[in-house]
Amino acid sequence: MHKSSFIEYLQIEKNASSLTVIHYTTDIDEFQDFLCAQQITIQSCEYSDIRIFLAQLHERQLSRRSVSRKVSSLRSYYRFLEREDIVGHNPFTFVSLPKADHPIPEFFYEEELRELFTVSDLSDPLGQRNQAIIELLYGTGIRVSECTNIEVSDIDFSLSTLLVHGKGNKERYVPFGDFARQALIRYMEEGRQHLERKSSSRVSSIFLNAKGGPLTARGIRLILNKMVEKTALTVNIKPHKLRHSFATHLLDAGADLRSVQELLGHDQLASTQIYTHVTKDRLRNVYMNSHPRANK
Structure with missing residues (x-):
């Protein structure tokens, strides 16, 4: 329910591209699976829980760019939930984004x-x-x-x-x-x-x-x-x-x-x-x- 409202917000208010919506949906689904496994709710999630979530992402050897995107997606999601009075705080507020890799782009001479x-x-x-x-x-x-x-x-x-x-x-x-x-x-x-x-x-x-x-x-x-x-x-x-x-x-x-x-x-x-x-x-x-x- 909350996710569908957020996706609607992205599409209508933020005019997000279809690819951006797909990324947000994937990241939120993944995070919800984590919450379910930890037996906590989106409202009760704390910063300490986020650290466990990030540790699991690093164990999967995801790139810094992928981790940064997920943190950014979920921070925005919680910001929306705060605005709608669904949660009382944003546990991603103090999570710093890992510095993304910037590979030099390939080009033709x-x-x-x-x-x-x-x-x-x-x-x-x-x-x-x-x-x-x-x-x-x-x-x-x-x-x-x-x-x-x-x-x-x-x-x-x-x-x-x-x-x-x-x-x-x-x-x-x-x-x-x-x-x-x-x-x-x-x-x-x-x-x-x-x-x-x-x-x-x-x-x-x-x-x-x-x-x-x-x-x-x-x-x-x-x-x-x-x-x-x-x-x-x-x-x-x-x-x-x-x-x-x-x-x-x-x-x-x-x-x-x-x-x-x-x-x-x-x-x-x-x-x-x-x-x-x-x-x-x-x-x-x-x-x-x-x-x-x-x-x-």
């Missing part, structure tokens, strides 16, 4: 990317679509979920901007360059019209599959993998790797962190700062390999 932009058959409707996808993903840094949500009306060719529907239904405008513009125009004037005729109903999504229906995130991943297979690259490609490359290359070229944050749609600057580690490592490598007095 510019020379690796160049080959990817040459493999599509631009005389074929699907090749035109694939070229537009990779140009847009790398040219704007949007997430693959945001890419699948793009509608024809979201693109403004006069200003070369794209209206992006991000996490939590947050919207932002992102510019795109000449390469993405040319690829999009070719696809929309030729390839998309060809694919659209294969569908029995009108589809507003800009990227269509071979049957004329909306392209899914899984479909985009398959497309990118097939593109890599046509190259000499031996690396794995994920849509997010193009997003990481977008941010890294901008910072390498001198873009300021705040602008990159806005382009990526990050709420917190800390989410964008992870890319500065990449650029620092790259600068050090350039220095060590290039400066005459760097190495003996």
Whole structure:
């Protein structure tokens, strides 16, 4: 009962994404199983009980990121229960979040990317679509979920901007360059019209599959993998790797962190700062390999 009210609160008041709701639901269910095993109620749970719960999480060797998410989820849950006068206190108030691991994001070097932009058959409707996808993903840094949500009306060719529907239904405008513009125009004037005729109903999504229906995130991943297979690259490609490359290359070229944050749609600057580690490592490598007095 309490959980369903909280989930409704997340969806309606907080406008949380479906993935966020799934994570909260999983974390709450797991915590309720713990309370049941300890024979305590959500109202009688104390800080000492939370320490036992955290110890069990560590015994399972969960990452610090996973533990942090669970603590954050349950703290928010108790905050909601306090607001609704269901509990008298929040036992997670004094629980400190473990410092999360921040792995350096993988990215493509510019020379690796160049080959990817040459493999599509631009005389074929699907090749035109694939070229537009990779140009847009790398040219704007949007997430693959945001890419699948793009509608024809979201693109403004006069200003070369794209209206992006991000996490939590947050919207932002992102510019795109000449390469993405040319690829999009070719696809929309030729390839998309060809694919659209294969569908029995009108589809507003800009990227269509071979049957004329909306392209899914899984479909985009398959497309990118097939593109890599046509190259000499031996690396794995994920849509997010193009997003990481977008941010890294901008910072390498001198873009300021705040602008990159806005382009990526990050709420917190800390989410964008992870890319500065990449650029620092790259600068050090350039220095060590290039400066005459760097190495003996």
